[in-house]
Amino acid sequence: MKKIFLIVFGFTISVVEAQAGSENVSYSTENIFMRANRPTTKEYVIDGNPYTTGEKFNKVMIKGFSKDVQDLRYNAYEDEMEFKNGEELFYVNKGTNIKIQFPDLKKTYESLTYTYDGKSKSGYLVLLVDNPKFSLYKREKMELLKGEKSTNSYTKDANDYYAKETDLYLVAKDKKFSKFPKNVSEASGIFSIDKKELETFVKSNKINFNKEPDMIKLVEFVNK
Known part of the structure; x- marks a missing residue:
């Protein structure tokens, strides 16, 4: 059985590409490629969080790979699966048609490239109904909104904050997606x-x- 090691530094990891001075470095393990992303630290405070699975990292299952993988969480603002190594955050590379199950949350995310509204899109969608005839997916998305400026000298400016967009439900047939009727x-x-x-x-x-x-x-x- 294949094993998926999400940047575990105790194992032998070969560097695929690296740029001096860049925060993004790609690594490879056996047959899986991981992108080591360190999101840029914000100098200001943002209220709320971008996680639709919660701030906690949860156990996951990925078909065809070992059960001994890092705990993940879904960042709906960046559309990325995050894991933690030490105190640093990293992103998992998006493999096409990879399904990531969160058993405790009873949710499955699928990494897809698909056609919707006449445009090619890619990203994670929540799989609600899996069927060769018609499947049902949900796109979760967070947006970053600007906080309001104070109107007087007695109160502080409101911080920028994360807000959840309305979920988009998509019906899929033959890899073509349409909005739920x-x-x-x-x-x-x-x-x-x-x-x-x-x-x-x-x-x-x-x-x-x-x-x-x-x-x-x-x-x-x-x-x-």
Whole structure:
């Protein structure tokens, strides 16, 4: 079984590329490449955090690799999986179609290159329904917003802060992605299913097109 060592300095690591004076250095272990990223330290304070999995590093499982891997967390602002070695943070290289399971969180992230809205995109998506017919994904994203300036001399300026963007739900078929439908009419076209049949299912199950559990239930229905 392959082992994945995310920059464990006790093992033999060969340098693939390095630039003098650069903070980004690429290393390789057996068959896995890791990017050693040290994010630039901010001189100002940012409120909140960019992690949709929480600040804690969690156990993960990656199919085809040893279970003895570093704990990870997802940085939704940078769209990167982070791990820690000593006091330094590093990013994991994004391998296409690599699935990273967080058992304790009951979440699976997949690193994908895909087409959406006529453009080629790449990054981590949360896998909600995995099916050859129709799959369902969720894109999580954090943005960094500017804090407000104080209007008087008695209060301090508000810090910049992380804010979670509205999750984007995507339906995938044949590697093409489309936004999850808003209603029965859109769903009928996207899923190529009879509108009356779909309408009956939606009404009898009280499907809400804006709620994740109902989205999952709907995709699982059209996959039958």
